[in-house]
Amino acid sequence: PPLPCSPRLTSAMASAALKRLLDDITAGSHGGAVPTGFSNARRMNWGACRVPEDSLDGHGSFMDVKAYRKALASSFKGEESKAEAGPEGSEGPEGAEGAEGKGKKALPPTMETDDDVDRMDCPFDSLELGNNVGKWKKEQHDIKWAYDNSLKGQEVHVWWPGKADGGECNNVKAEGRGCWYRSKLLNDTSCTVSGRCLHFAAHDGNPQHTYTCPTWIRNADGVGCKLPEHEWQACPMRFHLQRVDTSVPMEWKNAISTPCSLERKDPPPEEPEHQFPDKSQGAAKDTEDSVGEAVKAPPVDDGAGKDPGVDPTTVEPPKGHCTGKTLDADEPRMIFDLKNNKWWRCNKFMRCEEWDIRQIVDTENPKCGEQTCGEGQQCFVHRISAMQSTFQCVKDADVMLISDGDDAMELSMPLPLAFLASYRPSRGEARKRDVRHFF
Secondary structure, three states: OOOOOOHHHHHHHHHHHHHHHHHHHHHHHOOOOOOHHHHHHHHOEOOEOOOOHHHEOOOOOEOOHHHHHHHHHHHHHHHHHHHHHOOOOOOOOOHHHHHOOOOOOEOOOOOOOHHHOOOEOOOHHHHOOOOEOOOOOOOHHHHHHHHHHOOOOOOEEEEOOOEEOOEEOOEOOOHHHOOEEEEEEOEEOOEOOOOOOOEEEEOOOOOOOOEOOHHHEEOOOOOEEOOOOOOOOOOOOEOEEOOHHHOHHHHHHHHHOOEOOOOOOOOOOOOOOOOOOOOOOOOOOOHHHHOOOOOOOOOOOOOOOOOOOOOHHHOOOOOOOEEOOOOOOOOOEEEEEOOOOEEEEEOOOOEEEEOOEEEEEOOOOOEEOOEEOOOOEEEEEEEEEOOEEEEEEEEHHHEEEEOOOOOHHHHHOOHHHHHHHHOOOOOOOOOOOOOEOOO
16 A cells, blocks of 8 residues: 555645645634634644555544554564465465475565664764775774874774683673774775675774674664665674684685686697607518517507597586585585675585575574574574575584784785784783783
8 A cells, every 4th residue: 555645645635734724714814713624734744644544543543654654564564474374274375385395495584583672773874974094004003093083973882703801702692791892983985885894993993803794883872783674694693703823714715716617627638659660661671670679569449439538527526615506415614704794605625605694593492494493503594585585503613704804914924924913012011912901
């Protein structure tokens, strides 16, 4: 049904209201009372207007726009649940035929979970205003100076996925670890909201892990942000950060840059010329002259034809460290590229595939499609289309995070040099470099 206050409804209503208003004004100018017409016209506004009959509340009054839209949404969910159940006597959304693909694909669950109840839609573009990057210097003291002097935008709180005083910041719902830091979202042209990227500067100038997720942000009032509905992939709440010393970031980067295409080998070399010429067709020599010389008999065709060698189109692809199709039967390792907001599903051979995740259910023993995940598992809902999803349970130990920051150059260094580059003198002798303190 058309929403209230649409152009075709409001034009008629405005004409009727104007007519009643003129009539009442005319009646009032002649000394008459100004009864119901003027009061009714005065009550009409763009926030509350006439809607279809089914939008009446229990008292026979018309609801405002927000209430009407809420009623529409609830009625739509009711119709959707009926569509999932199917007609009476059926076993799925398509009746008897729906039972054939049972457990593999289903209508997507609602994007709103218990965690989203207290969250709000955050205007990330507005939060970036006044925080222009310009010529961004990536040293800690430079970031600290820019935060205090040149970044004029709003301040938010961002979950930092490193290591703080309370331990590893690998669980966003663990409040007591001191992992929330005052920060400002940067207006960075190389990292935009439309490109599913959020770049921030921390109040202490720390250059590590300076990219974040929408659901890892709280506004100045402490209210968490919702995941935008379009294109953004779900962010993990429980994960394991993969540092350089685990070698996982390097292996993963190597895998996503190498397609699992068929290997093509060089064709076999041509048969070399005989070392000793065939003298059977030439002039015969004396036996004494031919003594000690090897004579090779001409090749004889056995009827099998020429050996074609190895067909490069039938060579098996490499097992791992490449990008290609993965199987549901493989025990997956879900790797999240934090900077690019992108999930990858990889097997134990690091054969990886882009895997669009619309939702992650991380409650205790979550319902995952037609199965129930075990203890210490999360349900990953993979988006196939707008109305189709697949479900898979993944162990907490296999949910991995690849973070990025202003000090990301360390990832491209050899391992010993990366450790040397990561060392910087701290403010106090007792304070370690890899442990961040809460201010």
